[in-house]
Amino acid sequence: MAPPGTTGLGGFEVPSSRGATLRSDASALNVGVLHLVPTLEVFPLLADPKMYEPNTIDLSDHKELEYWFTVLSEHLPDLVDKAVASEGGTDDAKRRGDAFARAFSAHLARLMEEPAAYGKLGLANLLELREECLREFQFLDAYRSIKQRENEASLAVLPDLLLELDHMDEETRLLTLIEGVLAANIFDWGSRACVDFYHKGTIIEIYRMSRNKMQRPWRVDDFDLFKERMLGSEGKKPRPHKRALLFVDNSGADIVLGMLPLARELLRCGTEVVLVANSLPALNDVTAMELPDIVAEAAKHCDILRRAAEAGGLLVDAMNNNTLDGSRGNSSSVPLMVVENGCGSPCIDLRQVSSELAAAAKHADLVILEGMGRALHTNFNARFKCEALKLAMVKNQRLAEKLIKGKIYDCVCRYEPAT
Numbered sequence: 001m002a003p004p005g006t007t008g009l010g011g012f013e014v015p016s017s018r019g020a021t022l023r024s025d026a027s028a029l030n031v032g033v034l035h036l037v038p039t040l041e042v043f044p045l046l047a048d049p050k051m052y053e054p055n056t057i058d059l060s061d062h063k064e065l066e067y068w069f070t071v072l073s074e075h076l077p078d079l080v081d082k083a084v085a086s087e088g089g090t091d092d093a094k095r096r097g098d099a100f101a102r103a104f105s106a107h108l109a110r111l112m113e114e115p116a117a118y119g120k121l122g123l124a125n126l127l128e129l130r131e132e133c134l135r136e137f138q139f140l141d142a143y144r145s146i147k148q149r150e151n152e153a154s155l156a157v158l159p160d161l162l163l164e165l166d167h168m169d170e171e172t173r174l175l176t177l178i179e180g181v182l183a184a185n186i187f188d189w190g191s192r193a194c195v196d197f198y199h200k201g202t203i204i205e206i207y208r209m210s211r212n213k214m215q216r217p218w219r220v221d222d223f224d225l226f227k228e229r230m231l232g233s234e235g236k237k238p239r240p241h242k243r244a245l246l247f248v249d250n251s252g253a254d255i256v257l258g259m260l261p262l263a264r265e266l267l268r269c270g271t272e273v274v275l276v277a278n279s280l281p282a283l284n285d286v287t288a289m290e291l292p293d294i295v296a297e298a299a300k301h302c303d304i305l306r307r308a309a310e311a312g313g314l315l316v317d318a319m320n321n322n323t324l325d326g327s328r329g330n331s332s333s334v335p336l337m338v339v340e341n342g343c344g345s346p347c348i349d350l351r352q353v354s355s356e357l358a359a360a361a362k363h364a365d366l367v368i369l370e371g372m373g374r375a376l377h378t379n380f381n382a383r384f385k386c387e388a389l390k391l392a393m394v395k396n397q398r399l400a401e402k403l404i405k406g407k408i409y410d411c412v413c414r415y416e417p418a419t
Contacts, residue, residue: 040342041358043350045367047383047419054349054378055122056403065115067398068123069108072130076101083134083142100137104130124347124378131282131344141281143251150252150284151294157204158256159301165261170231177262178223178391182411183211184258185249185371185393207253210393219394219406222415226389229415230269241387243272243364245357247341247348249371251286259370260298260305266366267308267334274337274360280344285373288340295336308336346373350382365418372396376403376412383419390414 042049059065080097087093107129115121118129134142141147161180165173184207216223232238244266248259263273275295277288286294292314299306299315309315312335342354367388369375375390380403382388390412394400397408404410 039355040352041355043353043361044358045361045364045384045386046350047385049351052351052382054347054351054382055124056377056380057123057399059115059121059123059126065112065121068126069112071396072126073105073108076104079130079134079142082146083139086139086142086144096137096139100133100139103136104133107133122378124345124349124373127282127347127373127377128345131280131346135280135344143281143284147251147284147286147290151256151290151297153204154207154253154256155294155297158260158298161257161261162264162302165265171227173265174227174230175223177265178226178413179211179214181258181262181370181391182218182393182413183207183214184253184256185391186210186395186409204253207257213409214411218413219400219404219410220412220414223413226413226415229387229417240269241266241271241366243274243360244366244368245274245276245361245364247276247367247369247371247374248286248291249374250284251290252284254371255286255291255294256298260295262368263336264302264304267304267336270334271366272334272337272363273308274339274364276339276341276357276360278344279340279342279354282344282346285346288338291338295338305336307333311335312337314338346371347378348374350379372399375414380414383416386418388414388416390416 046052057064057068059068080101083100084093084097087096110117111121111126118125134140165176168176186206229238244263246259246263248255259275263275266273275288275291277291278285279288281287295305295309295314299309306315311333314336337360339356339360340354341348341357342352343349365386367384367386369379369388369390370392372392372395375392376394376399380390391414392412394404394406394408394410394412400406400408400410404412
């Protein structure tokens with residue numbers, strides 16, 4: 001069932017560099033994009049790559065396997081509707097949608113009978129299998145229109161949020177930023193509970209509701225440790241991080257009102273920021289190809305983002321190289337960059353990342369993993385050579401009970417010093 005250039009279950013042999021499809025060779029490189037060797041590598045900041053296991057959920061337990069198969073099966077009709085709509089709802093799209101549903105259901109049925117049919121099986125593999133099936137039937141971005149709509153709605157209110165943040169003291173602002181990331185992570189079309197929310201209000205109404213409910217202590221709450229590392233204690237200011245890798249999750253409020261303001265704060269501190277995003281679409285996750293346009297729109301309202309984006313090569317002669325107040329840009333600004341992760345799944349296996357990400361990681365001393373897929377379903381137990389911050393809202397009751405002994409919509413803010 002696997003299209004050329006993929007392993008069929010568990011990762012790409014060749015990540016795309018900026019295109020919508022996987023390439024089987026490096027012959028069609030895009031002009032203006034720096035291409036490294038298009039192979040997958042082990043993430044160099046893993047503390048012990050040989051002991052690393054990405055999957056948090058053990059699907060060798062038959063009851064666990066049956067539960068997640070049921071979740072994926074129940075989500076299938078909605079996914080087919082979105083996929084067909086993304087292709088204009090044509091008769092051809094409907095035929096392909098039906099074929100995708102049959103093919104994916106057949107995969108699930110086979111795996112239910114023979115879990116090791118495609119090799120070692122983890123939840124991340126199941127989610128990637130679903131995305132590869134979609135691509136096989138030429139559904140390259142099932143949530144394209146939804147992502148565009150949510151990005152536009154979020155960008156419209158970003159200036160007010162940045163103004164609000166800039167009127168806070170450092171400590172209040174840092175807490176508000178982390179709360180904002182957790183609150184915005186509610187926008188996940190892969191979660192049935194969250195999809196139900198979308199029928200009850202606009203994206204901004206849901207974000208504000210989620211943010212207003214952010215009350216500490218969270219179920220996993222290391223914010224005070226992170227705050228001390230960022231702001232210091234007893235009047236002693238710590239050195240800023242040199243480079244932070246931010247593994248971003250969903251489009252819309254998640255990236256625009258959650259992770260971009262956090263990236264902006266790190267840039268303000270003098271830290272280089274690399275936004276790490278999927279090479280290919282998966283659910284409503286933002287992709288590396290989409291991020292430059294989102295950053296460019298956000299930069300229209302923020303000098304910090306604009307200068308950093310220019311320094312990182314995301315904006316070329318943006319706004320005639322003038323700041324919003326008409327003065328010249330600061331060429332010494334720390335850069336804001338974007339790299340693809342070599343992945344097309346809601347989760348990530350750090351044994352298989354793009355060369356571009358591996359190269360960027362060599363100078364990083366902070367990793368931030370955001371979202372259920374990358375911070376909970378996978379990598380919750382991963383340890384790194386550098387500092388790590390794992391941020392997510394838990395949007396599945398069973399996962400909350402098993403992983404953090406909590407409940408749905410509990411939050412995780414896990415800070416880990418360098419190993």
